[in-house]
Amino acid sequence: MSDTPQTRQASEVDEPAETAPTTTTTTRTTTTGESDERVREEWRDHEFAGPAKLSVEDLNVHYGDDHALKDVSIDIPERSVTALIGPSGCGKSTFLRCLNRMNDRVSSARIEGSVTLDDEEIYQEGVNLVELRKRVGMVFQSPNPFPKSIRDNISYGPRKHGDLETGLLARLLGRADEDEREELVERCLRDAALWDEVNDRLDDNALGLSGGQQQRLCIARCLSVDPEVILMDEPASALDPIATAKIEDLIDELSEEYTVVIVTHNMQQAARISDQTAVFLTGGELVEYDATGKIFENPESQRVEEYISGKFG
Amino acid sequence: MAGATRTELVRQDTSGTDAVAAVAVAISALLFGLSIVALADLVSITGSVAGVPTVSLLGAMLVLLGGAVMAFGVGSRLEAVSTTPDTTAGLVAGVAAGGLWFAVGSGIGNVLVGGLGAAVVGLLVGAVAFAATVIPREDIGSTVPIGALPVLTGLVFLTGTLGPEWVFDLGWEQGASLTAEFVIPVATLFSAMIAGWAAAKAYGGFGARGRHLGAYTLVYLNALSIVAFLFVLVAFTVVKGVPGLLTGAQFGPGAGPSTTLGLFGLELSVRLPFSVPFVMNGVALLNDYQGVLPAIVGTVWLVVGAVLFAVPLGVGAAVFLTEYAERGRFTQAVEVATNGLWSTPSIVFGLFGFAFLVPRFGNGKSLLSGMITLGFMLLPLVLITSREAMLSVPDEYRDASAALGVNKWQTVRSVVLPAALPGVVTGVILGVGRIAGETAPILLTMAGGTFIPGSQTVDVIGGFEFTASPPFVANPELLQATSALPYQLFALITAGVGLGENVANPDEFRWATALVLLMVVLSFYAIGIAARYYFRRKLRYE
């Protein structure tokens, strides 16, 4: 995004928003989804029972001069599915990547604000990134299996964490966890609805799988390190309806034990699987955050309603 | 074939005329090959092929080729052949035809008028050819001026105007001259190439398809000539080298020297079923046949040592630069330095080894100094190629690994390095080819007597000894001066130290040394290719 639309928006925002914020007459929406509607604090307050697993406070992300996320504050409840929706380029992936500090790996990124996981600040000195990413797993927007066998892809994380011993030395000492590994591979693949398709070729290279299979393999790989929070960036975008349905069932199951945050472009999917939905709109703003039913049936924001009904984005 | 179907559908009954164009393409390919072979002296210009004098054969084929091309073009213009020509053959074809005809014209002019007149005639002829190419429709423009060229060349050859004995004095101070041996194949090469291009265009029926086929033929002929050159080079060395290599060789059971294999205390004595003194002997007074075994062993150990030295260092540095160092001034400086190091002349490395390493390792030329010097030479290439290979590993792999909570070093070791290995191996292959053939650094750092009777074959493995004081191992063999194949060849050619007394036929000996060097380098190459293939297989899903 260039700066001009944002500055224009900022200068025009004040006056009409004061008078009648939610009526259609005062809201002009352009094709790009910009409008002079003012975002209200209370649209983003979502009350829920139980403790917050992740709590984000005034998160700002800049890529160089590009302000990609603006003052995002949001609490994500434990053991639930939170959907993030919004038009392309609005910062959903950026937001997701802040939750396990993957944005640290982008050298141009500058992150301000606070994110707590179980009331512990993850943006502070001395955070063990390895431990954090073990607890907050991630499935990427495009499938990225390693150029290794299917089995090695799944067992990679546990092996590197020392939970599985399969090296030469362990084998020589008779301490190899072959059985545990096979169990783990099978369990993860089953959970990701891939087992039936690949159980006879676990030694084949994962790059030989179809795009959809690769994506499910990535989900299985993410499950293998037993995370507490699972971040998914459009996990179903490369899948057919059947595999999508399997993944959705899986997410449903996972939410009993895990906290799932999922980005999706598919409104029906968000409506089907999520407990609460956060809507980001162009410019990196979180516009509205509420229970999924409320967002899809009766959103407060005019722009969100238009986005959901397909008028832009 | 899609093309064939299309021809049948669109053009009717053109198989006969198409065949003319196809034959023309074939003739030009044949001529192309012949002229390369003739350039390499494998076919003599003054001699004959299958009873026909070579020059006449080339001439006849050129006339045939040019005639076919021109006939096709004229036929197409007269609508006897259905083609789809453009309005003009284009500027590039015009410039090419003009240039070639300028050369021919000035040659003729030189014979007829001489002096400045030659240039005038050349320009005139070139201009006419240019006009004749650019102005008429494509089917005439790209066949007649170009087809006339091989016809003329062929006639010159046939009539003996430019026979095998012809010499053209360039009139330079140094007395350089062009002989028929050189001019005839070169003229044939160019005529065949451009006529082949025209024939291919004609075969495609001109227009877009013709252009495509023409370009394809040119590119193909070029690639072919590279392969042909490599083949000629190897064949030449093999033909020249085999007699020397097989001097005194014996085959059959019990022919070879006996070798003892020791395995777990079991000693097994085998007699090899062959004996090739050239690669099994060193040079000694009492030898029936002299050989280059010390140099072969020296070269092999040299390469092994240099690789062992350079690969860990180079790959390590590449890991640091790509994975750990922030991209910026420092990495840029290292990059510039590495590239500079790679372009540094080998004699400078040799001098460094001579001044710095030799005094530190026993104060004499030694295998170890040679290994390290060549290792330094290999280092920049390993670093550059490893770095490229690691940079081309997709960041997605690193992200995926990091997202699983795997730390950086483990990611590098288990994901990045395996994915980069084929590239690293390619770099090592290229580097080994270069260092195995180095002469200058060896000359300064490790070569002992090339042809001194009794020159030793180093026994690096057997040379290891345990000692009582740190570092507890010693290897006097590493500190021996020894020979290597390229250096031996160099010494054989320049000095020929004691050659007469030791070797019956020095020339054969030299070629055989060259052949062995080629074989050693090619076997390293083969090992490298096999390794790369293996690592690639592991990464892909065949």
Ligand SMILES: Nc1ncnc2c1ncn2[C@@H]1O[C@H](COP(=O)(O)OP(=O)(O)OP(=O)(O)O)[C@@H](O)[C@H]1O
């Ligand atoms: N590595 C990066 N470097 C610089 N700018 C970036 C980078 N990643 C994202 N951006 C910018 O940040 C903004 C938000 O990008 P982000 O990837 O978060 O969008 P998104 O909502 O995930 O879009 P999509 O739905 O298309 O995936 C975009 O304007 C993008 O150009």
Ligand SMILES: [Mg+2]
């Ligand atoms: Mg995204």
